[in-house]
Amino acid sequence: xxxxxxxxxxxxxxxxxxxxxxxxxxxxxxxxxxxxxxxxxxxxxxxxxxxxxxxxxxxxxxxxxxxxxxxxxxxxxxxxxxxxxxxxxxxxxxxxxxxxxxxxxxxxxxxxxxxxxxxxxxxxxxxxxxxxxxxxxxxxxxxxxxxxxxxxxxxxxxxxxxxxxxxxxxxxxxxxxxxxxxxxxxxxxxxxxxxxxxxxxxxxxxxxxxxxxxxxxxxxxxxxxxxxxxxxxxxxxxxxxxxxxxxxxxxxxxxxxxxxxxxxxxxxxxxxxxxxxxxxxxxxxxxxxxxxxxxxxxxxxxxxxxxxxxxxxxxxxxxxxxxxxxxxxxxxxxxxxxxxxxxxxxxxxxxxxxxxxxxxxxxxxxxxxxxxxxxxxxxxxxxxxxxxxxxxxxxxxxxxxxxxxxxxxxxxxxxxxxxxxxxxxxxxxxxxxxxxxxxxxxxx
Ligand SMILES: Cc1cc2nc3c(=O)[nH]c(=O)nc-3n(C[C@H](O)[C@H](O)[C@H](O)COP(=O)(O)O)c2cc1C
Numbered sequence: 001x002x003x004x005x006x007x008x009x010x011x012x013x014x015x016x017x018x019x020x021x022x023x024x025x026x027x028x029x030x031x032x033x034x035x036x037x038x039x040x041x042x043x044x045x046x047x048x049x050x051x052x053x054x055x056x057x058x059x060x061x062x063x064x065x066x067x068x069x070x071x072x073x074x075x076x077x078x079x080x081x082x083x084x085x086x087x088x089x090x091x092x093x094x095x096x097x098x099x100x101x102x103x104x105x106x107x108x109x110x111x112x113x114x115x116x117x118x119x120x121x122x123x124x125x126x127x128x129x130x131x132x133x134x135x136x137x138x139x140x141x142x143x144x145x146x147x148x149x150x151x152x153x154x155x156x157x158x159x160x161x162x163x164x165x166x167x168x169x170x171x172x173x174x175x176x177x178x179x180x181x182x183x184x185x186x187x188x189x190x191x192x193x194x195x196x197x198x199x200x201x202x203x204x205x206x207x208x209x210x211x212x213x214x215x216x217x218x219x220x221x222x223x224x225x226x227x228x229x230x231x232x233x234x235x236x237x238x239x240x241x242x243x244x245x246x247x248x249x250x251x252x253x254x255x256x257x258x259x260x261x262x263x264x265x266x267x268x269x270x271x272x273x274x275x276x277x278x279x280x281x282x283x284x285x286x287x288x289x290x291x292x293x294x295x296x297x298x299x300x301x302x303x304x305x306x307x308x309x310x311x312x313x314x315x316x317x318x319x320x321x322x323x324x325x326x327x328x329x330x331x332x333x334x335x336x337x338x339x340x341x342x343x344x345x346x347x348x349x350x351x352x353x354x355x356x357x358x359x360x361x362x363x364x365x366x367x368x369x370x371x372x373x374x375x376x377x378x379x380x381x382x383x384x385x386x387x388x389x390x391x392x393x394x395x396x397x398x399x400x401x402x403x404x405x406x407x408x409x410x411x412x413x414x415x416x417x418x419x420x421x422x423x424x425x426x427x428x429x430x431x432x433x434x435x436x437x438x439x440x441x442x443x444x
Pocket of ligand 1: 020021022023024054055056098167170220274284285286356357358359377378379380381409410413418
C-alpha cells in the first residue's frame with residue numbers, strides 16, 4: 001500500500017510516505033532559506049518520499065526558534081522559498097510548509113527578548129524555552145498572532161507550496177493555549193476547552209479565508225498531552241500535588257477529538273496526529289533520552305536567562321549515572337506510537353490522517369495504512385537513511401544501518417548541524433559520521 005497514489009484535498013501524492021518536519025540550522029541568520037536548506041530537502045525528494053512537510057516556519061518576526069531556522073514573517077522570504085520549492089516539486093515530490101509560532105517555547109535567541117516569553121498565561125516552565133517566566137498575551141497581541149498566521153499562509157501559497165500545515169502541538173503557542181495546564185486564563189481565550197480552542201479556531205478561519213477553499217490546509221495536533229515529561233509523572237503521584245494535577249495532565253483524546261470534529265467543520269483537510277507536549281518529549285519522540293546532547297543544549301543557552309543558567313548548572317552538577325535513570329524515566333521506543341490515536345481521529349472525524357512517531361520498518365507502515373491511516377510520516381529514520389523509500393522499492397524491508405531512535409539528532413538540532421550523531425550506526429567511525437553530517441549540510 002505504501003506505493004499507492006493518494007490524495008489530500010486536491011493534491012495527489014505519488015506514494016503514502018511523507019517526510020515529517022525536520023528542522024536544522026540551515027538558513028541565514030535572518031531566516032531566509034539557503035542552498036544548504038534546499039539541498040537538504042532535495043535529498044528526501046530524490047530518495048522517493050511522496051511529500052515533504054517542512055520544518056516549522058516561524059510566523060512571528062521576533063520569535064525564531066531556534067536561530068537559523070526558517071521564517072516566513074515577511075514577504076522578502078517568499079522568492080528564495082519559491083526557488084527551492086520549485087526544485088523539490090521538480091522531483092515529483094509534493095511540498096507542504098508548516099507554519100508556527102513558538103511563543104514561550106522559543107529555545108534560543110541572539111539576546112534575551114521579552115517577546116520570547118509570550119504565552120497563554122503567566123507561569124513558570126522549567127524545561128522548554130529559555131525565558132525565566134511565561135507572560136500572558138494581551139488581546140491585541142493575540143490578534144496580531146492570528147494575523148501573522150494568516151499572512152504567513154498567504155505567503156506559503158505565493159511560494160508555490162502544495163499546502164500549509166498549522167502546528168498546534170510541540171508545546172508551541174497554539175498548544176500553550178490548548179493545554180489546560182499552561183492556559184490558566186479566565187477570559188475569552190481560556191477557562192473551558194472551547195475557549196482554549198479559540199486561538200486555533202480563529203487561526204484556521206483566518207488562514208482558510210485567505211488561501212481559499214481549494215487550498216490544502218492541515219493541522220498538526222497532539223491527540224493527548226500526557227504529563228509532558230517523566231518527572232511530572234512522578235510528581236503526579238505525590239499526594240500534595242494532587243490539587244494541581246491539571247497542571248500536569250494536559251488534554252486527553254476525549255477533548256482533542258472534539259477539537260478534531262470542529263476542525264473538520266472549519267474546513268481543515270487533514271490531521272497530522274502526534275502525541276505529547278514539548279519538543280522533544282517521550283510520547284512524540286519514542287526512544288532514549290539524549291542526556292549528553294540535552295546538556296550541550298542547556299550549556300549553549302545558559303547565558304539567556306537565570307532559569308537557563310540554573311537548568312544548566314543543575315544538569316552539570318548531577319553525575320550522569322544519577323541523571324540518566326532519572327531523566328530517562330518513561331523514555332522508550334515504540335513503533336507507531338500515535339497510531340491508535342490517529343485511527344481514532346480517522347474514525348471519529350472522517351478526516352484523512354497522517355500517523356507519525358517511531359516508524360522505520362516497512363511492515364509497520366503497511367500495517368498502519370492497512371488499518372486505515374492515509375499517510376505515514378517519518379523524521380528520524382529518514383535523517384539516518386534519506387532514500388529509505390527507494391530502498392523499500394528495491395525490496396528491502398528495513399535500512400542496512402537503521403536509526404536507533406537515540407534522539408541525539410533532536411537535542412542537537414538547535415546547536416549543531418543537523419544529522420545523525422549515533423556513532424554506533426557508523427560502526428564507531430567518527431569520520432564516517434562526520435562525512436554523512438556534512439553531506440546533509442552542503443549547498444551542492
Ligand atoms: C532533528 C529534528 C527536528 C525536528 N523539527 C521539527 C519541526 O521543526 N517541527 C515539527 O513539527 N516537528 C519537528 N520534529 C519532530 C518530527 O517531525 C517527528 O514528529 C518526530 O521526530 C517523531 O517522528 P519520527 O519517529 O519519525 O522521528 C523534528 C524532529 C527531529 C528529529
